[in-house]
Amino acid sequence: MEGRDMLSWEQKTLLSELIxxxxxxxxxxxxLREAPSPSSSFSSPATAVAETNEILVKQIVSSYERSLxxxxxxxxxxxxxxxxxxxxxxxANPGSVPESPASINGSPRSEEFADGGGxxxxxxxxxxxxNSKKRKMLPKxxxxxxxxxxRGLEGPQDxxxxxxxxxxxxxxxxxxxxxxxRCTHRSTQNCWAxxxxxxxxxxxxxxxxxxxxxxxxxxxxxxxxxxxxxxxRQDTRVKPAITQKPKDILESLKSNLxxxxxxxxxxxxVFSFPDTPPFYNYGTINGEFGHxxxxxxxxxxxxxxxxxxxxxxxxxxLHESIYY
DNA sequence: CCTATTTGACCAAG
DNA sequence: CTTGGTCAAATAGG
Numbered sequence: 001m002e003g004r005d006m007l008s009w010e011q012k013t014l015l016s017e018l019i020x021x022x023x024x025x026x027x028x029x030x031x032l033r034e035a036p037s038p039s040s041s042f043s044s045p046a047t048a049v050a051e052t053n054e055i056l057v058k059q060i061v062s063s064y065e066r067s068l069x070x071x072x073x074x075x076x077x078x079x080x081x082x083x084x085x086x087x088x089x090x091x092a093n094p095g096s097v098p099e100s101p102a103s104i105n106g107s108p109r110s111e112e113f114a115d116g117g118g119x120x121x122x123x124x125x126x127x128x129x130x131n132s133k134k135r136k137m138l139p140k141x142x143x144x145x146x147x148x149x150x151r152g153l154e155g156p157q158d159x160x161x162x163x164x165x166x167x168x169x170x171x172x173x174x175x176x177x178x179x180x181x182r183c184t185h186r187s188t189q190n191c192w193a194x195x196x197x198x199x200x201x202x203x204x205x206x207x208x209x210x211x212x213x214x215x216x217x218x219x220x221x222x223x224x225x226x227x228x229x230x231x232x233r234q235d236t237r238v239k240p241a242i243t244q245k246p247k248d249i250l251e252s253l254k255s256n257l258x259x260x261x262x263x264x265x266x267x268x269x270v271f272s273f274p275d276t277p278p279f280y281n282y283g284t285i286n287g288e289f290g291h292x293x294x295x296x297x298x299x300x301x302x303x304x305x306x307x308x309x310x311x312x313x314x315x316x317x318l319h320e321s322i323y324y
Numbered sequence: 325c326c327t328a329t330t331t332g333a334c335c336a337a338g
Numbered sequence: 339c340t341t342g343g344t345c346a347a348a349t350a351g352g
Contacts, residue, residue: 164329172340330350
């Protein structure tokens with residue numbers, strides 16, 4: 001219908017290069033995490049070095065992400081509110097469900113909730129609406145993750161973040177349920193990053209992880225809250241969860257596995273740019289520590305505004321900042 | 325006591 | 339209607 005994905009050759013090439021760099025950076029990141037001390041032993045504190053490396057790599061990755069994001073958006077100015085298409089997972093899905101296309105204002109019905117549940121307190125739905133409206137705009141990308149036979153599960157490749165599971169659903173045509181995770185600091189720092197993990201039907205060792213949005217929280221910083229327990233730094237990365245079948249255990253492994261970026265095949269002449277790169281800065285919260293990683297070129301302060309629609313705001317000024 | 329997970333129900337969109 | 343995504347009460351675990 002609409003040829004919105006028309007990119008010039010220059011842009012394609014640029015995108016390709018950026019993606020390559022992005023991919024490489026991520027791989028490097030994973031590598032650094034796996035092998036913190038590659039060469040001979042150093043007398044310097046390994047932790048500090050590792051941390052510095054991590055920060056550096058993080059900056060690189062972030063840079064790539066932003067570049068990709070900018071390029072993608074600037075290249076298709078006509079496409080503003082259209083949700084980003086995602087790489088179609090190669091799952092053996094007979095009745096493939098197409099991702100929701102660009103449906104503009106499909107529901108005239110105003111948001112009114114009687115809350116079917118017996119419990120009251122339905123005003124929190126507002127957040128849900130606000131969230132659901134934006135959620136389509138959130139950058140979305142997926143990765144294929146394969147569990148490593150040995151261990152290596154400790155390697156939180158991309159997942160330095162702490163996730164909290166908030167749901168699990170059986171997907172039609174999929175043998176295994178899909179798990180939904182959100183950032184642990186969602187309520188505290190308004191970090192709307194989420195991810196879903198779907199175990200592949202075919203390969204029991206492959207999980208498809210789809211991320212939505214990027215972290216705006218500052219959980220990477222080792223900061224302990226002044227209140228409550230000062231030292232409660234524990235990793236909730238892997239939960240044993242030996243509640244039932246071994247399959248659950250396998251599922252729990254999904255959180256930490258070898259990340260393998262896909263859709264970024266460098267040999268494809270067709271070059272199908274699968275999805276939108278990450279990074280999405282919702283601006284700083286007035287919180288005590290509004291420390292957001294990476295310098296925010298754009299700062300949307302409209303993250304919380306029930307009545308105002310931010311749609312046009314943020315692509316517009318973004319566009320401006322491109323020519324900055 | 326706290327926080328994280330589980331799990332059925334709810335909701336929006338196709 | 340179905341289906342994917344989310345919420346929230348109940349539960350598990352420290």
